[in-house]
Amino acid sequence: MDCNYFGKCGSCSLYQFNYEEQLSYKVEEAKELLSLKDAQIIRSKPSHFRNRAEFRIWHEDNKIFYAMHSLQEKSLLKIDSCQIVSEPIYHLMPKLIEFLKKSEILSHKLFTIEFLSSTTGNIMATLIYHKKIDETWLKEAKKIEDEFDITVIGRSRGVKLILSCDYIDETLTIFNKEFKFRLYESGFIQPNLKVNEKMIEWVLDNLGLIKNDLLELYCGHGNFTIPLSSHFNKVLATEVSKASIKAASWHKELNRCENISFARLSSQEFVQAYNKEREFRRLKDIDLDSFSFSHILVDPPRSGLDEMSLELVKEFDNIIYISCNPTTLKRDLEKLKSTHKIVASAFFDQFAYTNHLESGLILQKKSL
Ligand SMILES: C[S@@+](CC[C@H](N)C(=O)[O-])C[C@H]1O[C@@H](n2cnc3c(N)ncnc32)[C@H](O)[C@@H]1O
Structure with missing residues (x-):
């Protein structure tokens, strides 16, 4: 895996090795x-293996960017992609941030986005805010679900707003036998x-x-x-x-x-x-x-x-x-x-x- 942020981003600590070496x-x-x-x-x-990932949101000049904790300093590092997240999350990330940038209601005081994907490609995104979210936010956030065909949840202090549901469907294949699960946002x-x-x-x-x-x-x-x-x-x-x-x-x-x-x-x-x-x-x-x-x-x-x-x-x-x-x-x-x-x-x-x-x-x- 050849990541531009190796050695800077706090998510991967064994960045100096290739997959087999680490x-x-x-x-x-x-x-x-x-x-x-x-x-x-x-x-x-060796890449695109994480089905769960959490990114902080960096606000700068009325724009927003993904961020991770920096490896060396006690600060955040602005990033535009992450190669360890699953392919569905990887492909969604840039499109979602562009979409959110265009909406004041969705981007203002957005603090963190948590992603969860199933092996079958379903995605849930939990948007966590440092402000109150309400019916207006809910209406605007529905557009994310419609645009990207994903499940969206909004969270702010003491509030959890569910749009369509709070899980994604998952199928585990164990020795060619399929087992059905629902991956819930909590747990x-x-x-x-x-x-x-x-x-x-x-x-x-x-x-x-x-x-x-x-x-x-x-x-x-x-x-x-x-x-x-x-x-x-x-x-x-x-x-x-x-x-x-x-x-x-x-x-x-x-x-x-x-x-x-x-x-x-x-x-x-x-x-x-x-x-x-x-x-x-x-x-x-x-x-x-x-x-x-x-x-x-x-x-x-x-x-x-x-x-x-x-x-x-x-x-x-x-x-x-x-x-x-x-x-x-x-x-x-x-x-x-x-x-x-x-x-x-x-x-x-x-x-x-x-x-x-x-x-x-x-x-x-x-x-x-
Ligand atoms: C490493 S996870 C494993 C869960 C499950 N085996 C799996 O594969 O998804 C550990 C689990 O232990 C639960 N847990 C933590 N402390 C516990 C305790 N004192 N008694 C029972 N369960 C506990 C957590 O809620 C979590 O679900």
Whole structure:
């Protein structure tokens, strides 16, 4: 990738390498940190791989421009394109900014634009303002949806204005099977949807032979839950975010996955419920004793697993640990190694040209 802003724009920190070099640099570091010699490596597309991107808006002489945080200074850098965003976002960006420039209502006090695209090319743009937005703005913003056939949302302090809807349709293809999703504006979404598909396929390839029921913590909108569900008798999946659990329940309907139960619980709350220390109304329709879990899947935030969740995870015969932070993964792995052995590992380049690297581990109880 040959980007004019490499070395200046704060978005890509590993700008001095080409795609393969930045990948081996990160992978070698992570292999050493985690002592994983044989980890599989899952590549990203070298450019146009990000399905989620956020740009600040620079105002100058009654004109507006995209901007990113500068790499070296505490300031913004004016940019006119970005090569890491998906092709649909890349092609929309210059046309959209030209369109917005022509409208005082749409451009005045516009602070940030967030883009989200699906693998199938649908786009959502969230326009965030430092001013009140109202019916007049709504009417004007409708013209963006009509012109570009995209979904637009307006946000200002305490206000969210939805024009046609607040999601875009997505289809994930996992081993030639299609799964329907809706990508909502709020809630977690994997940033590199093509690598995400490969990550789900890697998990499916490494589940092992005996598969009873699956417990999943940090399930988000059901990204792993939906494609994995048909490989288990029953699935219980939990997550703290209300918006994500609402989306997950919709994805269950959309894909007719009748063997999944979703519950909105933090991982710590789930441990309390599982250990029968506390009862939750949110679990009133779910009989925890009816599950016979053979696997647990965890995909925690960067902070990794808390002590309570780690103790719970240790009880399971098969652990699938997806991590976006090798440092906290190492910390948790040190503890899991007393009871479990690693049977498969992989690195997924979700965040090319940055120091971040996604890892996947399959662990099995030593006594099995
Ligand atoms: C890395 S994301 C993974 C989501 C999902 N597995 C996916 O692939 O889209 C981590 C998720 O954990 C959720 N989360 C954060 N803290 C949590 C907690 N204490 N308990 C349960 N879920 C939590 C976040 O809302 C987010 O959806």
